[in-house]
Amino acid sequence: MARRDLAGMLASQAAALALALLLAGCDSGRASDAGETTTAAQQGEESRSDMGLGGVIVGAGVEWQNPAVEVRMGWMDAKEYCACLGGKDGGWRLPVIGELLDFVEGCPTADPDGNCPEGAGPSGGCYWPSGAEGACGAYWSSSERSDDDEYALIVDFDDASQFGVNRYSSFAQVRCIRSTCVDSSDCEEWQDCEASICTPAEDASEDACKTYDAPVGWWKDPVSGLTWENPPGGIGVEWGDANLYCDGLAFAGGGWRLPTIGELRSLIRGCPATETVGTCNVLEGSCTSAECADESCSGCKVGEGPANGDLWPADMLGQAASYWSATKDQSGDEGAWTVVYYSGKVAIEPTTSANRVRCVR
Numbered sequence: 001m002a003r004r005d006l007a008g009m010l011a012s013q014a015a016a017l018a019l020a021l022l023l024a025g026c027d028s029g030r031a032s033d034a035g036e037t038t039t040a041a042q043q044g045e046e047s048r049s050d051m052g053l054g055g056v057i058v059g060a061g062v063e064w065q066n067p068a069v070e071v072r073m074g075w076m077d078a079k080e081y082c083a084c085l086g087g088k089d090g091g092w093r094l095p096v097i098g099e100l101l102d103f104v105e106g107c108p109t110a111d112p113d114g115n116c117p118e119g120a121g122p123s124g125g126c127y128w129p130s131g132a133e134g135a136c137g138a139y140w141s142s143s144e145r146s147d148d149d150e151y152a153l154i155v156d157f158d159d160a161s162q163f164g165v166n167r168y169s170s171f172a173q174v175r176c177i178r179s180t181c182v183d184s185s186d187c188e189e190w191q192d193c194e195a196s197i198c199t200p201a202e203d204a205s206e207d208a209c210k211t212y213d214a215p216v217g218w219w220k221d222p223v224s225g226l227t228w229e230n231p232p233g234g235i236g237v238e239w240g241d242a243n244l245y246c247d248g249l250a251f252a253g254g255g256w257r258l259p260t261i262g263e264l265r266s267l268i269r270g271c272p273a274t275e276t277v278g279t280c281n282v283l284e285g286s287c288t289s290a291e292c293a294d295e296s297c298s299g300c301k302v303g304e305g306p307a308n309g310d311l312w313p314a315d316m317l318g319q320a321a322s323y324w325s326a327t328k329d330q331s332g333d334e335g336a337w338t339v340v341y342y343s344g345k346v347a348i349e350p351t352t353s354a355n356r357v358r359c360v361r
Contacts, residue, residue, distance in 0.1 A: 057132055061180055064103065065092065068134030068175035074319035075152050075167035076308070078140045082176035091178040097143035097153040097162065099177055105129050107160035115161035127160040138165075138172045150302075168342050169236070169321045218252055219315050224266045229256065229359040231317035236354030239336045242324040246359035256359035258326040260284045261337040261346070263360055267312045271300035271344030282337060282346050290331040290348055299345030311344040322347075322355045 056063040065085065073081060078094055085092035095103075107116035107127045121127035126136035138156040144167070145151040151164035154172050165172070219230040233245055242258055249256040262283050265276045273296040274280045280297040281287045305311035310320035320341040328351075329335035335348040338355055349355055 057129060058180070062099065062177050063180055064132075065176040066131070066133055068132075068139070068173055070135065071174075072171040073140075073174055074171055074321070075140055076310075076319065077317075078172070078174045079142060081174060085176050092176040093178065094140055094142040094174070095177040097141040097155070100139060100141045100153075100155045101162065103128055103132075103175075104155065104157070104160050115156075115159040118159040121157065121160070126157045128157050134175060135173055139175055140172045168319065171319075219313075221266065221313070224263070226259075226263060226266065227361050228267070228316075230315070232323075232356060232358035236321075236356055238354060239324055239349075239351035242355070242357040243326065245357055249359055255361045257361065258324060258357070259360040261288070261325040261327040261339070264323060264325045264337075264339040265346065267316070268339065268341070268344050269307065269313055270305045270311050273297070274299060274339070274344045274346050280346050284327045288327050288330045288337065290329055290333070290335075293346065293348070297346040299340065299343035302343050305342070305344070310341055312341045316341075318358070319356065322349065323358055324349075324355045 057066045058064075065082075069081065082092045082094045084090075104127050106122040116127060119125040121136075123130050123132060124136070126132070128136075136157050138154045138158075141153045141155065143153045145153060145164040148164070150166055150168060152167035152170075153162055153164050155162045218227055220227045229249070229251070237245065246256045246258045262276055265274060265278075265280075265283075268275045272278050276283075278296065281292045281294065282297055300311065303309040305320075307314040307316065307320075310316070312320060322338045322340045325337045325339065327337045329337065329348045333348075334351050336351050338347055338349045339345070340347065
């Protein structure tokens, strides 16, 4: 992929995600107390008509956002986008899997073993109600897989199938939902249902939006003094393409590069062993071969970080997943070092694998 094409694709996805969150009401415009943050206004004007709340589709006791947001997001970003849509009192949330399956039309067997012919749905080939607007494809639910909470359930409206994907490393479309119950008596039939649409979503609160209190664009870490792209590029790429993307990123005056493994570790919060001064030995200029990674590099318990469970600063936007460093494995194999921010793990990944990118300067 050409450098210009890759940089443009990643930068436009990052800008679109930032703008979608901004328009949803997740940005109060206040400066961050933790570090210096700059707004995304310089990222260019984007069409705003499909990123906020344009209209609704009325269902049984619910309203669906219509059109769906046009930006594919990670699972946590999707939950926070919906929680903040229309402001913290908007009542919007990511639908549970039962509600998302209720949105299927034209296919009576929307389950992993019984999907319908691809592209043959009644609404322009999509298996959803007439009048629904948005990209036909896989949409997030808020439901996790019962046997593995690292996986969240999605519905693909191209063929009405449902399946689980890794919620830390996957992207999908988003259509938010809210209850139209007038009082508690309207909700009685749902009170014992795990997929209650009448219980106010926990995410629809001021606390759920605090991640996006600061304007978005880039963030300066007051501890290290480094300036980070924020939010990062929106897709996983190979190591070589990650270098090309950062080297070619002209955003905010340029000068961006792929961070070293030590710089990536400087963003870890809440996992002492893999923070920069921790006992994990992997560090550029010191030890960067495979044998440098001992048990102390394996990270900490998932979900116990200080930023909504993630192990990085609260001002960080994007998916807490595996991110490339510029530091290669010196063992002779074709690998490079990464940091996984949902666990704090420091590990080698093949340079041909797909990992996230957050540039630094």
